[in-house]
Amino acid sequence: MSQLTPMMRQYLEVHEKAKDAILFFRLGDFYEMFFDDAVTASKELEITLTGRECGLEEKAPMCGVPYHSAEGYIAKLIEKGYKVAICEQVEDPKESKGIVKRDIVRVISPGTVSEGKFLKDKSNNYLMSIYGNLVDTGIAYMDVSTGEFYLTQISDLGNKDAVLDEIAKIAPSEILINTILYKDKHFKNVMNIKFSAYTNVLPSKYYESDKCRQSIAAVTGVYSVNSLGIEGREAAIKAAGALIRYIDETQMRSLSHIDKIIWYDIFEYMSIDHATRSNLELIKTIRGGEKQGSLLGVLDRTRTSMGSRKLKQWLSEPLRDAQRINFRLDAVESIYSEVELRENLKNVLDKIYDLKRIVGKLSFGNCNGRDMTALKESISVVPELKEILRNSGSHLIDEIIEKMDDMTDIKELIENAIDPDGPISVKDGGIIKYGYDETVDYYRDISVNSKDMILKLEQSEKEKTGIKSLKVKYNKVFGYYIEVTNSNIHLVPDNYIRKQTLSNCERYFTDELKNLENKILEADDKLVELEYEIFQNVRKVLVEGLDRVKETADYISQIDVFYSMAHVAYINNYAKPRVDNSDQIMIVEGRHPVVEGTMDQNLFVPNSAEADTGENRMIIITGPNMAGKSTYIRQIALITLMAQTGSFVPAKKAKIGVVDRIFTRVGASDDLASGQSTFMVEMSEVSNILKNASKKSLVILDEVGRGTSTFDGLSIAWSVVEHLAENIGCKTFFATHYHELTELEDLLEGVKNYCIKVQESENGVIFSRKIVSGNADKSYGIEVAKLAGLPESVINRSNELLNLLEKKEDKIKKGKSTQHLDFKPGNNLNLFNYQDKQIIEELGSLPLDDMTPMEAINYLNSLKKRLGGENK
Ligand code: ADP
Ligand code: MG
Numbered sequence: 001m002s003q004l005t006p007m008m009r010q011y012l013e014v015h016e017k018a019k020d021a022i023l024f025f026r027l028g029d030f031y032e033m034f035f036d037d038a039v040t041a042s043k044e045l046e047i048t049l050t051g052r053e054c055g056l057e058e059k060a061p062m063c064g065v066p067y068h069s070a071e072g073y074i075a076k077l078i079e080k081g082y083k084v085a086i087c088e089q090v091e092d093p094k095e096s097k098g099i100v101k102r103d104i105v106r107v108i109s110p111g112t113v114s115e116g117k118f119l120k121d122k123s124n125n126y127l128m129s130i131y132g133n134l135v136d137t138g139i140a141y142m143d144v145s146t147g148e149f150y151l152t153q154i155s156d157l158g159n160k161d162a163v164l165d166e167i168a169k170i171a172p173s174e175i176l177i178n179t180i181l182y183k184d185k186h187f188k189n190v191m192n193i194k195f196s197a198y199t200n201v202l203p204s205k206y207y208e209s210d211k212c213r214q215s216i217a218a219v220t221g222v223y224s225v226n227s228l229g230i231e232g233r234e235a236a237i238k239a240a241g242a243l244i245r246y247i248d249e250t251q252m253r254s255l256s257h258i259d260k261i262i263w264y265d266i267f268e269y270m271s272i273d274h275a276t277r278s279n280l281e282l283i284k285t286i287r288g289g290e291k292q293g294s295l296l297g298v299l300d301r302t303r304t305s306m307g308s309r310k311l312k313q314w315l316s317e318p319l320r321d322a323q324r325i326n327f328r329l330d331a332v333e334s335i336y337s338e339v340e341l342r343e344n345l346k347n348v349l350d351k352i353y354d355l356k357r358i359v360g361k362l363s364f365g366n367c368n369g370r371d372m373t374a375l376k377e378s379i380s381v382v383p384e385l386k387e388i389l390r391n392s393g394s395h396l397i398d399e400i401i402e403k404m405d406d407m408t409d410i411k412e413l414i415e416n417a418i419d420p421d422g423p424i425s426v427k428d429g430g431i432i433k434y435g436y437d438e439t440v441d442y443y444r445d446i447s448v449n450s451k452d453m454i455l456k457l458e459q460s461e462k463e464k465t466g467i468k469s470l471k472v473k474y475n476k477v478f479g480y481y482i483e484v485t486n487s488n489i490h491l492v493p494d495n496y497i498r499k500q501t502l503s504n505c506e507r508y509f510t511d512e513l514k515n516l517e518n519k520i521l522e523a524d525d526k527l528v529e530l531e532y533e534i535f536q537n538v539r540k541v542l543v544e545g546l547d548r549v550k551e552t553a554d555y556i557s558q559i560d561v562f563y564s565m566a567h568v569a570y571i572n573n574y575a576k577p578r579v580d581n582s583d584q585i586m587i588v589e590g591r592h593p594v595v596e597g598t599m600d601q602n603l604f605v606p607n608s609a610e611a612d613t614g615e616n617r618m619i620i621i622t623g624p625n626m627a628g629k630s631t632y633i634r635q636i637a638l639i640t641l642m643a644q645t646g647s648f649v650p651a652k653k654a655k656i657g658v659v660d661r662i663f664t665r666v667g668a669s670d671d672l673a674s675g676q677s678t679f680m681v682e683m684s685e686v687s688n689i690l691k692n693a694s695k696k697s698l699v700i701l702d703e704v705g706r707g708t709s710t711f712d713g714l715s716i717a718w719s720v721v722e723h724l725a726e727n728i729g730c731k732t733f734f735a736t737h738y739h740e741l742t743e744l745e746d747l748l749e750g751v752k753n754y755c756i757k758v759q760e761s762e763n764g765v766i767f768s769r770k771i772v773s774g775n776a777d778k779s780y781g782i783e784v785a786k787l788a789g790l791p792e793s794v795i796n797r798s799n800e801l802l803n804l805l806e807k808k809e810d811k812i813k814k815g816k817s818t819q820h821l822d823f824k825p826g827n828n829l830n831l832f833n834y835q836d837k838q839i840i841e842e843l844g845s846l847p848l849d850d851m852t853p854m855e856a857i858n859y860l861n862s863l864k865k866r867l868g869g870e871n872k
C-alpha cells in the first residue's frame with residue numbers, strides 16, 4: 001500500500017478545517033490546489049490541470065496560481081459561488097524542523113469579501129444570518145467591508161412571508177441559517193429559487209444562547225446585552241451571535257470597525273415582497289438585471305459611493321412614519337430650492353472618498369498611506385460642508401450638522417505624519433512625512449546627503465580622470481559602481497577596483513564609493529523598518545477614532561442622498577408630495593419616472609389618479625393592449641413609494657396617505673428560469689396578496705388571470721376583486737382586458753371604472769394615453785395587431801372570424817344557452833356569490849306577515865326563475 005507524502009498529509013489535514021471551501025495551499029510563490037479542488041478550479045478559472053506525485057499510485061490532480069495575482073482568481077471563484085480558504089506558512093522556514101507548518105489564515109466567501117474586485121462600489125455586500133424557531137425569527141445582517149450591522153426579530157407564528165420579504169429587501173450575497181428553519185419546505189424552496197445567495201446551514205453549536213450573548217457583548221463593548229435593548233429577543237440574539245462567530249472563524253483578523261448593532265423594527269418600513277420589487281424594477285431591470293432602466297437608475301445622482309449605497313437602501317425600505325418622511329422631504333426641499341447651494345454641495349461632495357470602506361481597510365490593517373490621505377482629504381471638507389448647509393431651514397439637516405464631527409485631530413495626525421505623495425506599498429519606506437519623526441529625518445538626511453555626495457563624487461572623478469562619459473550608477477544586484485566605456489579604460493586610475501566586465505564597458509568601485517554605499521543602504525534599511533513601525537502606530541491611533549469617522553461618514557451619505565433627490569427633482573420637474581396618515585392617494589398629472597425618461601420630453605402623457613379606502617377603493621382600468629395601462633398603474637405605485645422614501649415625485653401635485661405595503665402582480669409573468677409554471681407563479685403571488693394585504697395596503701394588479709383560459713381567468717379575476725373590495729378594503733388598481741369586470745361597478749361598493757380611450761381612424765387606432773372614467777367598449781386587438789405589422793391577409797381574415805364569432809355569441813345570448821357565461825345577475829349563481837347574497841338579503845327582509853299565501857307562492861316561483869330553474 002502506498003503512503004501519502006508528508007506534505008500531502010498536511011494538505012489533507014488543513015483541508016479538513018474548511019471542507020466546503022476550495023483550499024489555496026501556499027507553496028513557494030504559488031497557491032496550489034489538489035484533487036477535486038484542482039479539477040473544479042482548473043475548469044472555472046481556465047488554468048491548466050497538471051499532476052503531482054503524492055505518494056499514491058496515481059498523481060494528484062493539481063493546478064496553481066501565482067500568489068501575487070491570486071486576488072483576481074479568488075474574486076472569480078467567489079463570483080461563481082465558491083468559498084476559498086487561504087492556507088499560508090505560519091512559521092519561518094529557517095526555524096522549522098521538517099515540513100513547514102501551514103494553516104488557514106482566512107476563509108473568503110461571497111458575504112465576507114472585504115476588498116478587491118468582487119465588491120461593488122455602489123452596492124453593499126451583505127452577509128445575513130437567520131435564526132428561526134417555530135415562533136420567532138431573528139435576522140442579523142452585516143457588510144463586513146463597512147462594518148454596518150443590523151438586527152431585527154419577526155414574530156410570525158409560522159408565517160414566513162415577512163422573513164422572505166426581508167431577504168428580498170436586503171439581497172444578501174450569503175446567508176447563514178439554522179436547521180429548523182431550513183427544514184421548512186416552503187421557506188427553503190422560495191429561498192433557493194428566488195435568491196441566489198450562498199447558503200450555509202449552521203449546526204446548533206452556533207446558536208448557544210450564552211455564547212451568543214457573550215459574542216454580542218464583546219463586539220459592541222457592552223457588559224451585557226441588556227443595555228442594547230435586545231434582552232428577551234432570543235431569536236435575534238441567536239442570529240447575531242451566530243453571525244459574529246462565523247465572521248470570527250472565517251476572518252481571523254481584527255475587525256474593530258464592527259462595533260455597533262443597529263436594532264430596527266420591520267414595521268418602521270413599508271414591506272415590499274420579492275415579486276413587487278422585481279416587477280416595479282426598483283433597483284434593477286427584470287430583463288437585464290441592470291441599474292440603467294430601473295428607478296434607482298433615474299434617481300441616483302449621488303456624488304459618492306457611500307451616498308449611492310444609502311440611496312439604494314432607502315429605496316429598498318421606504319418609511320411608514322409620516323413625520324420622518326416629511327423631515328426627509330423638507331431636507332430635500334431646502335436643497336432643491338437653492339441653485340447655488342446645490343452647486344456648492346456637489347463640489348464639496350466630489351472631494352469625499354468612500355470613507356466607510358476606508359474605515360474597513362483601516363480596521364483590517366490592509367490600508368496604505370494613500371487611504372489615509374484620502375481619509376484626511378475627505379475629513380478636511382467637513383467644516384465647509386457644514387457651512388454650506390447652515391441655515392438650511394431643515395430640521396433634519398440642522399441635526400446632522402450638529403452631530404457631524406470635524407475630526408480635526410485625525411486630520412492633523414494624518415497631515416503631519418503621512419506623505420501624500422508616498423508610494424502604494426507600506427513596506428518600502430517613503431510614507432512618513434519629513435518633520436514628523438526625528439529619527440526618520442536623521443536617516444533620511446543621511447540617505448539623501450549621501451546620494452548628493454555620490455553625485456559630487458561622479459563630478460570629481462570625471463574631472464580627476466578626464467573621462468567625460470564616466471558615470472556612477474546603481475542597480476539592485478551590484479549596488480553602486482563607476483562605469484567606464486572600453487575606449488576610456490586606459491585612463492582608469494589605480495585605486496579603481498574592478499567589479500564587473502561587460503562587452504562595451506567595465507564597472508568599478510572605490511573605497512570612497514563603498515563607504516557611501518554602506519551608509520545609504522544602512523540608512524535605507526533602518527528607514528524602511530522605522531517608517532513601517534510609525535505607520536502602524538498612526539493606524540492604531542486612527543482605529544481608535546473609527547466610530548467617529550463611521551458616524552460622520554453616515555451623515556455625509558445622507559446629505560449626498562438629499563443632494564441627489566433635490567437635483568433629480570429639479571432636472572426632472574418633480575413636485576414635493578404631501579404625505580400624511582390619511583387613507584387617500586391623490587396624484588395630479590403623474591408620470592412614470594422611468595418611461596418618461598425614455599421618450600422625448602413632453603411626449604409622455606401625464607395622468608391623474610385618486611383612490612381611498614371608501615368609495616374609490618377598487619379602480620378598474622380597461623383599454624386595449626398598448627394603451628398604457630401597465631405604465632399607469634405602475635407609476636402610481638412608484639410615486640407612492642418614492643414619496644415614502646422622502647423623494648419628490650413625477651407629478652404636478654400629489655397627496656399620499658402612507659401605505660404599509662405595496663403589492664404588484666403581473667398576470668403570467670415569465671418565470672421559466674425558476675422552473676415554476678407561469679400560471680402557478682401568478683396564483684401563488686395572488687394568494688400572497690390576499691393573505692397579507694391590509695386595509696392600509698396599496699395593491700396593483702396587472703392582467704391577473706391572464707395566464708389561463710378566458711373563463712377560468714375571468715372567474716378568478718372577478719372573485720379576487722370581490723375579496724379585495726369587500727373583505728380587505730384596501731386601495732387597488734386593477735388593469736385588465738376583461739371588459740366583463742367593469743360590470744362590478746354596479747354590483748360592488750367602492751368600485752370605479754376607468755379606461756384609456758383610443759380613437760379609430762382610417763389607418764387604424766390612435767392611442768391617446770389619457771385615462772378617463774368609464775369603460776372601454778372593445779378590445780381593438782386586431783387594430784393593435786395591424787399596428788404591429790401583421791400581414792394584411794391575416795388581419796382581414798381575423799376581422800372575418802371576429803364577425804362570425806360575434807354573431808354566434810349573439811345567437812347564444814338570444815337562445816338562453818345555460819353554457820354561456822353571462823355575468824349579469826340571474827345567471828351563474830354558483831360562480832358568483834353576489835347573487836346568493838342578494839337573494840338571502842331579500843329573503844331576510846321579506847314582509848311575510850303582510851303577504852297572502854298566493855303572494856308568497858308567486859314570490860317563490862319568481863325566485864326559482866331567477867335562479868335559472870324551470871317553472872313546472
Ligand atoms: P398596456 O399595459 O395597456 O398594454 P403599456 O402600459 O405596456 O400598455 O404601454 C405600452 C407603451 O405605451 C409603453 O411602452 C410606452 O412606450 C407607451 N406609453 C404608456 N403610457 C404612456 C403615456 N402616459 N404617455 C406616453 N406613452 C406611453
Ligand atoms: Mg399591460
